[in-house]
Amino acid sequence: MPKLIRLYIIQVAIGFGLAGVFVAMLLWFNIANLWHLVTHSDVGLLAVLVLWLLNGVVFAGVQFAIAVMNMKDDDDDEPRGGPRRPIRIDTSQMIPVRSIARLRQGHKPDQRR
Numbered sequence: 001m002p003k004l005i006r007l008y009i010i011q012v013a014i015g016f017g018l019a020g021v022f023v024a025m026l027l028w029f030n031i032a033n034l035w036h037l038v039t040h041s042d043v044g045l046l047a048v049l050v051l052w053l054l055n056g057v058v059f060a061g062v063q064f065a066i067a068v069m070n071m072k073d074d075d076d077d078e079p080r081g082g083p084r085r086p087i088r089i090d091t092s093q094m095i096p097v098r099s100i101a102r103l104r105q106g107h108k109p110d111q112r113r
Contacts, residue, residue, distance in 0.1 A: 011067045015060025016052075022059070023052045 027035050027048070038044035 007067060008064060011064040012060040015058075015063035016056040018063065019052055019056035019059040022055055023048065026051075 027038065030036070038048055041047070
């Protein structure tokens with residue numbers, strides 16, 4: 001199995017495991033009276049399953065993103081970006097440009113509304 005596929009499967013399993021812990025804590029601490037809603041409804045088990053599944057997708061995505069961002073390449077030790085020399089601007093070759101604004105008919109430039 002390729003290393004990237006193996007990494008993805010492991011991180012998704014960790015994410016869904018964390019989502020299971022999260023949903024269990026939501027039920028255990030009765031956040032928003034969730035335990036009562038789940039136990040006193042005929043579709044409570046389905047609600048917990050959907051809650052775990054959707055949180056699992058989010059947690060797995062975040063877990064995989066963290067794993068990918070923590071991957072380090074050995075070539076990253078070299079400094080990049082080139083020399084840090086100041087840029088010099090030759091002002092003798094600058095050309096002035098005039099801008100003429102057209103006035104709307106009936107308005108003077110110093111007239112205020």
